Amino acid sequence: xxxxxxxxxxxxxxxxxxxxxxxxxxxxxxxxxxxxxxxxxxxxxxxxxxxxxxxxxxxxxxxxxxxxxxxxxxxxxxxxxxxxxxxxxxxxxxxxxxxxxxxxxxxxxxxxxxxxxxxxxxxxxxxxxxxxxxxxxxxxxxxxxxxxxxxxxxxxxxxxxxxxxxxxxxxxxxxxxxxxxxxxxxxxxxxxxxxxxxxxxxxxxxxxxxxxxxxxxxxxxxxxxxxxxxxxxxxxxxxxxxxxxxxxxxxxxxxxxxxxxxxxxxxxxxxxxxxxxxxxxxxxxxxxxxxxxxxxxxxxxxxxxxxxxxxxxxxxxxxxxxxxxxxxxxxxxxxxxxxxxxxxxxxxx
Amino acid sequence: xxxxxxxxxxxxxxxxxxxxxxxxxxxxxxxxxxxxxxxxxxxxxxxxxxxxxxxxxxxxxxxxxxxx
Numbered sequence: 001x002x003x004x005x006x007x008x009x010x011x012x013x014x015x016x017x018x019x020x021x022x023x024x025x026x027x028x029x030x031x032x033x034x035x036x037x038x039x040x041x042x043x044x045x046x047x048x049x050x051x052x053x054x055x056x057x058x059x060x061x062x063x064x065x066x067x068x069x070x071x072x073x074x075x076x077x078x079x080x081x082x083x084x085x086x087x088x089x090x091x092x093x094x095x096x097x098x099x100x101x102x103x104x105x106x107x108x109x110x111x112x113x114x115x116x117x118x119x120x121x122x123x124x125x126x127x128x129x130x131x132x133x134x135x136x137x138x139x140x141x142x143x144x145x146x147x148x149x150x151x152x153x154x155x156x157x158x159x160x161x162x163x164x165x166x167x168x169x170x171x172x173x174x175x176x177x178x179x180x181x182x183x184x185x186x187x188x189x190x191x192x193x194x195x196x197x198x199x200x201x202x203x204x205x206x207x208x209x210x211x212x213x214x215x216x217x218x219x220x221x222x223x224x225x226x227x228x229x230x231x232x233x234x235x236x237x238x239x240x241x242x243x244x245x246x247x248x249x250x251x252x253x254x255x256x257x258x259x260x261x262x263x264x265x266x267x268x269x270x271x272x273x274x275x276x277x278x279x280x281x282x283x284x285x286x287x288x289x290x291x292x293x294x295x296x297x298x299x300x301x302x303x304x305x306x307x308x309x310x311x312x313x314x315x316x317x318x319x320x321x322x323x324x325x326x327x328x329x330x331x332x333x334x335x336x337x338x339x340x341x342x343x344x345x346x347x348x349x
Numbered sequence: 350x351x352x353x354x355x356x357x358x359x360x361x362x363x364x365x366x367x368x369x370x371x372x373x374x375x376x377x378x379x380x381x382x383x384x385x386x387x388x389x390x391x392x393x394x395x396x397x398x399x400x401x402x403x404x405x406x407x408x409x410x411x412x413x414x415x416x417x
Contacts, residue, residue: 208393208398278402
């Protein structure tokens with residue numbers, strides 16, 4: 001009883017110090033600490049990684065590994081085009097070089113405001129590659145409300161950048177605040193199954209060689225949590241769906257190199273700065289050895305015998321969560337009140 | 350010219366050498382080790398495939414002409 005009261009009062013104290021985040025049920029140890037949202041990612045290291053990746057070989061290396069983001073931007077655009085509305089301006093949060101903004105067309109959107117924390121990535125591609133007018137803002141995406149005013153944006157989109165945000169509930173609240181009433185939020189982010197093959201291989205290699213595991217792949221948001229998070233942030237008319245992009249690589253080494261060129265290196269706080277070369281070599285051997293099992297889990301064994309890993313390539317899965325939410329407005333359609341139904345469902349079914 | 354230079358220097362970084370040797374030069378040793386792990390992957394403990402890795406590691410050290 002006493003404990004419960006202490007927890008409640010400290011939770012209240014925390015709510016006052018944390019402007020944009022509510023207490024997440026999954027991190028009970030944070031209650032009472034009042035230090036702000038739990039820090040998972042080293043944002044500074046991430047910015048340096050992205051800058052370095054975009055600068056490598058004058059941006060050429062970074063451009064060759066655009067395949068995942070371009071594919072996802074394309075699928076995001078399909079969802080965007082389903083929305084029958086014209087926008088004067090769209091804010092692209094964590095835009096990178098503009099994978100999504102490049103696909104915008106003038107008959108639907110007049111202007112895109114690109115926001116990214118990595119200056120090199122933001123300025124990688126010239127303005128001539130965009131059909132719409134663009135404005136680039138170099139700023140930390142985590143502090144959206146310091147960049148734009150509340151109730152100022154018609155639409156906010158984000159293509160594969162939210163997975164590096166420390167305070168996901170907080171950024172969603174900021175996005176909602178920044179939108180005008182009836183404003184659109186459309187985003188794609190990496191889901192929890194992303195790179196599970198690499199995660200498994202590294203864990204097995206570390207356990208067998210060194211006797212323990214350490215974080216190499218970021219913790220990622222579970223699909224089931226996204227609609228709850230959107231709802232908690234105050235969005236209405238939610239649509240959440242998942243999709244996978246699977247890429248085959250010759251071996252683990254090409255995957256690691258491409259991830260690094262994407263600026264997607266490890267930036268978890270408390271990561272080990274090096275991996276022993278024995279562990280890396282072991283992970284590479286395990287990845288190759290275990291790939292048939294990963295493939296078999298997803299397709300039938302018959303298919304595996306037919307086309308399975310014959311070429312010796314390894315699969316890498318990128319799980320993508322697409323989300324659409326709207327800022328509430330009085331003009332929007334709403335569900336009817338409980339008990340107002342006129343037809344008894346028993347009669348229909 | 351610079352591209353060629355970059356390509357050759359990329360070939361010789363230690364990590365690239367490790368990548369090359371672990372997937373081609375020592376592919377058979379790697380495969381034996383990989384199979385050993387796959388056979389026990391639901392219950393892996395430290396050094397459970399020690400012998401298999403010793404052979405793989407020896408091959409890598411020989412190919413890399415280094416000791417670690």
